[in-house]
Amino acid sequence: MDNEIEALRAAHELITITPFAKWLDAQASDDGDELVIRVPFNELLIGNSRIRAIHGGIMASILELAAAATLAAYDFEASRRKPISMQINYLKSTKDVETKAKGIVRKIGRRIDTIEAIAWQANPEKPVAIGICDFRRTRLKDRPQ
Amino acid sequence: MTNLPSEEEIIRHIQGYFSGGSELFRHLDMEIISVTDKGIEARFKPAPEHAGALPDASPFGGIITTILDSLFGLAVMVELRAPTPIATVNLRMDFVDTVPFSGDLLFSARCTGIDDRIARTEGLCTVQSTGAPIARAFAAFAVGTKGPAFNAAMLEEIPGDG
Numbered sequence: 001m002d003n004e005i006e007a008l009r010a011a012h013e014l015i016t017i018t019p020f021a022k023w024l025d026a027q028a029s030d031d032g033d034e035l036v037i038r039v040p041f042n043e044l045l046i047g048n049s050r051i052r053a054i055h056g057g058i059m060a061s062i063l064e065l066a067a068a069a070t071l072a073a074y075d076f077e078a079s080r081r082k083p084i085s086m087q088i089n090y091l092k093s094t095k096d097v098e099t100k101a102k103g104i105v106r107k108i109g110r111r112i113d114t115i116e117a118i119a120w121q122a123n124p125e126k127p128v129a130i131g132i133c134d135f136r137r138t139r140l141k142d143r144p145q
Numbered sequence: 146m147t148n149l150p151s152e153e154e155i156i157r158h159i160q161g162y163f164s165g166g167s168e169l170f171r172h173l174d175m176e177i178i179s180v181t182d183k184g185i186e187a188r189f190k191p192a193p194e195h196a197g198a199l200p201d202a203s204p205f206g207g208i209i210t211t212i213l214d215s216l217f218g219l220a221v222m223v224e225l226r227a228p229t230p231i232a233t234v235n236l237r238m239d240f241v242d243t244v245p246f247s248g249d250l251l252f253s254a255r256c257t258g259i260d261d262r263i264a265r266t267e268g269l270c271t272v273q274s275t276g277a278p279i280a281r282a283f284a285a286f287a288v289g290t291k292g293p294a295f296n297a298a299m300l301e302e303i304p305g306d307g
Contacts, residue, residue, distance in 0.1 A: 017199045018197055018198045019193060019195070019196040020194065020195055020196060020205035020207065023195070043168045044172055046169060047169065055215070056211075057211025057214040058211055060211070060214070061206075061208065064206055064207045084239070084240055085238060086210070088210075089235045090234060
C-alpha cells in the first residue's frame with residue numbers, strides 16, 4: 001500500500017513539474033491497482049474539427065506522459081529520464097471526450113528503460129492508440145544546475 | 146478535370162488554416178515558411194507551457210511530435226492536391242537532443258511517396274540559430290479512408306478565392 005501511495009505521489013510530482021502536462025490538465029489517479037493518466041477534453045486538443053478528433057500529436061503527448069509517469073512511479077528515486085524515441089500506432093478515431101492512458105514497464109535497464117503506453121477513451125478494451133517509449137536515464141550529476 | 150490549386154494558393158490557405166483552423170493551431174502559432182514539391186517548412190517558438198519536466202526547461206517531446214504530425218498531414222495533402230480522407234497509421238519519433246528555450250525551432254516535413262494507398266512522410270526539427278537537430282520523425286498515412294477529408298475545408302475554399 002505504501003508503495004502504491006508513493007507511486008501515485010511520484011506521478012503527481014512529475015505532472016506538477018511538467019508545464020506541458022499542466023497545459024493538458026493531466027491528472028494521475030490510482031484506478032484499482034494501476035496508475036492512470038486522465039486528460040479531460042478541451043477544445044485546444046482538437047486536431048480535425050470536422051470529425052472532432054483529438055490531434056494525433058496530442059495523443060502522442062498523452063502516451064509519452066503516461067509512459068513517463070509510469071516510469072516515475074515504478075522507480076521513484078531521484079534519477080530522471082529523457083525520451084530518446086517513441087513509436088505510436090493509431091488504432092481508432094478519437095472523439096471529443098476524456099482520454100485516459102496507462103503505461104506498462106517492459107524493460108528497466110542500466111541505461112535505457114522501455115515503457116509501453118496505451119490510450120483509450122470510453123472503453124479500456126478498445127484502445128485508440130498505443131506507443132512504445134524508450135527513455136535514457138539521466139544521473140543527478142548530469143543535470144543542469 | 147479539376148483545376149489544381151497553385152503552390153501560392155496552397156501556402157496561403159495552409160497559413161490561414163493554421164491561424165484559424167482550430168484552437169490548437171492558433172495556440173501553437175506556427176509560421177509556415179514555404180510549401181514546395183520538396184516539402185513544407187515551418188517555424189515555431191516554444192512557449193513556457195510547452196516545457197517538459199523542470200528544471201531542464203526544454204520542450205516536451207509531444208509538442209514537437211504535434212507539430213511534425215501536423216506538417217506530415219499537410220505534406221500528404223500537398224502531394225495529393227485534392228480533398229482526400231487520410232488517417233495516421235503510425236508515427237516514429239527519434240529525439241536526438243534537447244534544447245533550452247533559447248529561440249525558434251525550424252521544422253521540415255515531406256511526403257516521400259504514396260504507394261498502394263499508403264503515404265509515407267519524414268521530417269526534422271532543428272534549432273534555427275545553430276541548425277542542430279532536435280528530432281527526426283517518420284510516419285505512415287492511410288489514404289482514402291472513410292470519413293471527411295482532413296484537407297477538404299482548406300482546399301474547397303480555394304477556387305474562386307481572391
